[in-house]
Each structure stands twice: as structure tokens, then as C-alpha cells.
Amino acid sequence: MNLAAHAPILAIAVPLLGGFALPLWGKIHPSLRNLWLALVASLTAALTGFVAVQVLTTGVQVYTLGASSPGETLSPGGFPIRIVLTVDALSAFMGAIATLLAVVAFTYAWRYLEEEEGKTLALTLGTLLWAGMLGMAFTGDLFNLFVFFEVTSIAACGLIGYRTWTSRGPEAAFKTMVMYTVGGLFVLLAIALLYGEYGALNLAYLARLIQGTTVDRIALGLLLGGFLMKVGAVPLHMWAPDAYGEAPAQAVILLVANTQTSLYALFRILFTLYGGVADPAIGWLVVGLGMLTLVVAALMAVVQMDLGRLVAFGAVSQIGYMLLGVGVGLTVISSQPAFGLVAIQGGIFHMLNDAVAIGLLFLAVGAVEKATGNRDLGNLGGLGHDLGWTTGFFLVGSLALAGIPPLNGFASKLMIYESSFALSPILAALAILASILLLAVFVRAFQGAFLGPRLASPKPVPTAMLVAMGVLALGVLALGLFPELVVRHLVEPAAKALWEGREAYLRAVLGG
């Protein structure tokens, strides 16, 4: 048996099965559970990395479940009837982001979570969430997209609300679950509409057939609505700050990855499925939602007094930049492909940069909460005297998020500013304004929490947590100093996969 060909399905199966086995190991001894988690995590990371390398060197990978050979996507009738995983450069990119954040989250959780506070449960849910995200990134089938969407929803809401002894956690989880479930049902209804019209569920096959009829447009509207609910774009963002604010820190960075996976699914639908009937009006809609998200969330961040919720609104506003970049790309790509490609690259590069920078900030907030038992800006102060490393990490994260050169946020934001300026200067002006606002907010938060006289004596932050934050901080610096390298080898193939690579994606599944 050629194991290499089975890598895409193994990357989903290993964390799924390994996650369910975790509580069993935990029953015997916590150290066995940790060992098992390390094994599962490193195997999954290796498999995702292997798939990504395969994709970047040999092109789109397909894997057919239940066929005699993984490449046999079509039934004898020339119709893709089996479940197909299709991994192109964008899927691999998304899988890599999810894997990076998951590995960092587990390293952090090692010393962040307490044994008696449901550590086994949190690690299990985290692993399942990871499996769901990889499934969403790798699937080439609309219905499986829905199934993995729900797997991530359930695991994510479990992670938000498992601390049932607090009252705020379950409340945030209930709110989030309502949004996720309704979003999921919108997606399912759209899938039913498309199935009713074309009698197929395979993404590539549907993309060939799609005509742009009224039913298709209704389905697109439902898909947009469903995924935007999970992405947390304004005006559907009500759950996001609560969830980011109330979940434990290692869960929050998994939630960030989960949000981005939904964003990936949205791009997949807009470009791969509806690329043949692309309409600039849809692009303008995405641009509008992106602008609304980044401005409103930045304004809301100003009034927050809780460090966690402040960073949470920063995270929501970053989603706006990604929507803006890709929306500009969608608007212009059919008339000016080169310009559109740069815009999409900006949006997609920002996904990676945001994952690293906002992840670092959330982990730093978690470290502050662990050390002081407090997150209220009114009661925090002078932490810089004792928590040197955490202070540095928070500063690096906030400057990167606000887009200060030479950190990574600047590299992708510059691409977004340039391309949106070419479409309409007002867009770029508002986007820069929101960035400046975020900078002000984070400077205020930094000054309030870390500078000034010492107010309390915080406990030292465990080394495992510092290492996890250090990895992300190095990522921020590396991505900021060598953006060209990353753009050329990772981001450009991913952005090309959306438009120029669409035909390659369809051919990989359908042949011909």
C-alpha cells in the first residue's frame, strides 16, 4: 500500500481518532495522555506538512474515499459519486495555518490548563476542532464541507463553554452555538438547493455545471450568510467578542484558526464554485462587509475595559482586512487579473499574519490572567516590572496587528492598502484610519497594563507558555523581515489557486 497517497485522509483521521482516544489515556495517567497527544500532534503536523509539500511540488492532490485507487475520482459513468478530498495550494495553506496554531495551542495548554479544571476534556475538544478544520480545508465535496463545519462548530462551542463553573463561559457558548447552527443550516439549505438543481455534491463537478440562475444566486446568498455568521463579520459578529473573550486562551487561538477556516470555505465557494459566473457586484458586497467589519470593530475596541475583549475586537477587525483584500480581488479579477491577484494575495497573506499576531496577543492576555487572576484594565498596571517576556510579546503582537513596519502586519496590510486604493481611495483611507485607531487602542492597553508603578506581585509565567508565545513572536518577526520569500513560495500559489488555478482544480477531479 502506498501510504503517501493516503496522506490527505490520514491528516484528518489521525487527530479525529487520536482525539477520542485521549480521555482513555487520561484515565490511566495524565502523563500517558500528554505523550499520546504529542504523538498525535506531531504525526498530524508531519502529514499536513507532507501534503503541503506534495501540493506545492506536484500540483493539486485528490483522494477518493472507498475507491480501489485514491486517484479514481469518477465512477464508470464519468460522474464523481464518491467522497473526494481535493487539496490545492490554498487548502494546504489553510491546513498549515490550522496546524501551526494547534501545535502552539497544545504547547501553551500543557502548563496553562489545570488538571482539575477539565484539562483532558479541553485537549480532546481541541484535537477534534483541529481535525474538523483540516477536514474543511481538504474536502472537495459540499456536503462534507457542511459535516466538518458542524464538527468544528460543536468542538469550538464545547471549548468556549466547558468551564461550567463560570457563568459567562456557557452564556458565550450558547450565543455562539446559536449563530453557528443557524449558519450551518443556511449552508445545508444552499446545498439542498444546488443538489435539487444539478443532482451533484462534488464541488468541482458543480463548478462545471453552474449556470448562475436565480436558484444559484439564492444558494450563493445562503452560503455567504452561513459562512459570514461563522466568520464573525459585522453585522453578524455578536458572538465573536464574547467567545474570544470568555474561552480559555489556548482555545481562543484555535477559534481564530476556526474563523479563518470558514473564511477559506467562503473564498472556495466564491472563486472555485461560483468563479465561472463571477459577478463584480458580489465582490463589492464582500468589500462593503469588510469595510464595515474593520471600522466598526476598531471603534468598539476603543471602549473596552477588559483586556481580553479588547483584543477580541481587534481580532474581529482583522477579519475585515481579509474580506477587503479578497473582495477587491473578486471585484476586479475578471477585468484586470494581475491587479486582482495582488489584492487576493494581500487578503490571503493577512490570514497568516493575523493568525500569528492575534494568536500571540491572546496568549499574552492568557498569561496575564494566569499570573494575576485579573484582566480588567482598571486593576492592572506595572506588569512590565515582573513579566518581562510577556510584556515584550504583547508589544510585538500589538505593533504587528496595527501594521507597524518591520513587523508582519505591515507587509500584508500594505498590499491591501495599495490594491484597495486603486479600486477606490476612500476604502484605503478608511482601512488606514482603522489601523491607526487600533494602534491607539493597543498603546493605551499596553500602557495601562504593563507600564506604570507595580500594583501587584504576579506569579511567574511557566516556561511552556513562554515557549509557545516565543514561537509566534519569532513568526511575527520572520514574516515581517522576509515577506517576499513567504509571498513567493506560499501566498502566491495559494492566491493563484483561487482564480488561475481553478481549471487545474476542476481537471484534477474531473479529468480532461
Add this chain to the structure above:
Amino acid sequence: MIGNTPFVVCMILVALGLWALLSRRNLIKIVIGIKIIENGVNLFLVATGYVQDGIVPIYTYAPPDATMVLPTPQALTLTSIVIGLATTALMLAFAVVIHRHKKTLDGRKVTELSG
């Protein structure tokens, strides 16, 4: 014969569920609203697979010339029902925990968070 009636009925169910979701404040009723939407969507899925005079797709002793209804939407609906069970159970569990803390299920009164 029945034309688009099943689809219209399903859409009415979905609309009713959405209305319940938006107009009710009791957490349990919100969950019920979601269930109504879900049932509407599930029925819609089954309805897309209906073939005039079709028989059950798993019927072993079907006459060789019989038309069958499409099996795929039924398989999808089954999956969707199982997923629905999981999400409903989780939401109700959170509602129970919220009630334990706040002694109420009124959405306006439990709100500590304001996204």
C-alpha cells in the same frame, strides 16, 4: 401532481423557525426555533430526492423496472439529523448550565455579555 408544494411548505417551516428565533427570548424556545428550521431544511432535502411513483431505494424485492427515489438526499438527511441531535443536546446543556447560574432562562435577563 403536487408540483412545488413540498418546497413551499419547507420554506414556510424555515421562515417560522427564523421568526421564532428572532422573536422569542426564552433560551429553550430559541432552541426549538432552531429545530424547526432544521426540520424544514431536512424535509427540503428529502423532497429534492422525490421521484414520481418512486419506491424505497433499499427495497430488495423491487420489480426490475421500478423507479426508485434518489438515495443520496436520504443519506444526507440522516447525517444531518445526527448532527442536529449533537447541536441540540449541546445547546440544551448550555441552557441548563445558564439556568443553574442565573435561575432564569429569559435571554434578556441572563445577559452579562454585550457583544
